[in-house]
Amino acid sequence: MADAALRLTTLAEELLGAPLPVRVRAWDGSEAGPPGTPTLVVRHRRALRRLLWCPGELGLARGWVAGELDVEGDLYDALDRLAGLLWERPETDAHSGPRGPLAALRDPRLRAAARELISLAGPGLPPAPPREEMRRRRGGLHSLRRDKEAISHHYDVGNDFYELVLGPSMVYSCAYWDERSTLEEAQAAKLDLICRKLALKPGDRLLDVGCGWGSMVLHAAREYGVHAVGVTLSTEQAAYARKRIADAGLTDRVEIRVQDYREVTDGPFDAISSIGMAEHVGSDLYREYATRLHELLVPGGRLLNHQIARRPLKDEEAYEVDEFIDAYVFPDGELAPVGSTVALLEEAGFEVRDVEAIREHYARTLRAWVANLEAHWPAAVRLTSPGRARVWRLYMAASALSFERNRIGVNQVLAVRTPESGASGMRLRSREWLS
Structure with a gap:
């Protein structure tokens, strides 16, 4: 698992189709990414399993709430840098077509990156969501x-x-x-x-x-x-x-x-x-x-x-x-x-x-x-x-x-x-x- 940060950064850039605008530190202590930027800290491989089982914002949020993901440096700067990749990113690209999970299914290169991410995440069932999440909702909406x-x-x-x-x-x-x-x-x-x-x-x-x-x-x-x-x-x-x-x-x-x-x-x-x-x-x-x-x-x-x-x-x-x-x-x-x-x-x-x-x-x-x-x-x-x-x-x-x-x-x-x-x-x- 040496150099997990470099592997993570490379995989993320392949899957997202853009360079990561923040530095990454992985659970093994390794670091990769542009120096002088906020650092996204991946404290546990469990955060990757959350993303695999629940791709997108909710999976990231669960990792954050559980303390498996963190930011060192200016939180506002980190969120601003990541917004274009995570929250403001169009679902399709004029040149490459659909992005996200659909792209990984259709593109052999991205399928290989997804398999590598599964290897990095390690075996295991999806982790239970942190308890602060409201899951049980009784009654009709707005009753x-x-x-x-x-x-x-x-x-x-x-x-x-x-x-x-x-x-x-x-x-x-x-x-x-x-x-x-x-x-x-x-x-x-x-x-x-x-x-x-x-x-x-x-x-x-x-x-x-x-x-x-x-x-x-x-x-x-x-x-x-x-x-x-x-x-x-x-x-x-x-x-x-x-x-x-x-x-x-x-x-x-x-x-x-x-x-x-x-x-x-x-x-x-x-x-x-x-x-x-x-x-x-x-x-x-x-x-x-x-x-x-x-x-x-x-x-x-x-x-x-x-x-x-x-x-x-x-x-x-x-x-x-x-x-x-x-x-x-x-x-x-x-x-x-x-x-x-x-x-x-x-x-x-x-x-x-x-x-x-x-x-x-x-x-x-x-x-x-x-x-x-x-x-x-x-x-x-x-x-x-x-x-x-x-x-x-x-x-x-x-x-x-x-x-x-x-x-x-x-x-x-x-x-x-x-x-x-x-x-x-x-x-x-x-x-x-x-x-």
Whole structure:
């Protein structure tokens, strides 16, 4: 098994049809590849068996989560270099035809490389996926039960862990930065921007859908004098939010419920905020989501929908859920283009009055979260598990690059349940929140 790194590098370049842009260190201590670049560390041959039994992103992710694959050097640089080979690589090549597993079946040279890879991987059945993966899913897609289990998988992993990553603000969505902001200042600015867009005033009734650890309802009640209801499917989030509200002396004005938005029946509300929650709804149920929120608002009430968006598909492309994110991060989550979101809100009866794209802000937010995680790595591992901490580091770093490279975006959509009279309640120069 001497010089395993050189053999791996040669095989990878044959199978991928391109030079590896990173250095490789194998389990035998050997190294190969361009010097001065990040190093992909293959700690165990088991990682190769994972790739053979599950080619593609999910196999790589399982090796990463299990600690069999690692990166030495700048993780962002490594992911950026590998993106063109792994995540942004077309399925066909103008000169050589189909790539990937199909190519290995048709090309004798690639078949030989695949056999060599099997030899390197060694004998054995496919390794069991790391336990952080969500595999058992009960109920139909986006049923009440299944959605609650999916949310619990992601959020009920310990509030202490989230405090390390998110910081004192405990806001798990895109912050709103200026050049000199700290993370906490940028998150406070985002919450206040939403309050201003919703035109909140004392006595208003606010519903926060997917309220997380209560930061939005707490800010709105304390700074704008509203009465607020926050709903979440996470029992750990709800317990944390209730304590924060009690400590702030706001229990008479803020209520936190473990409840699905589809089960809220005590409308109407003057305003609704949905911040980083709609990604969990699913395309098949999005119209129902929009219609339900429209029904819960008073005529003239406002909705602020803050949501990650993917780019529109080209002709004949099919939307595919990211395997790593679906298995380890946000089970059953889906992204939609912002145009589709706006159209569905309008079909539900809303008048869309403003759309603000804040893509660059999310990239900066994610880099701040990664820095927090890396600065508290031993504690993060102790509070969850090595696999869970590794999931978060990879997910957030890769997501930061996706926002920076304009593969995904994030938008705040302000919509009004405009009454039949047409009096929307908006000023003629409607961006009053900018003043």
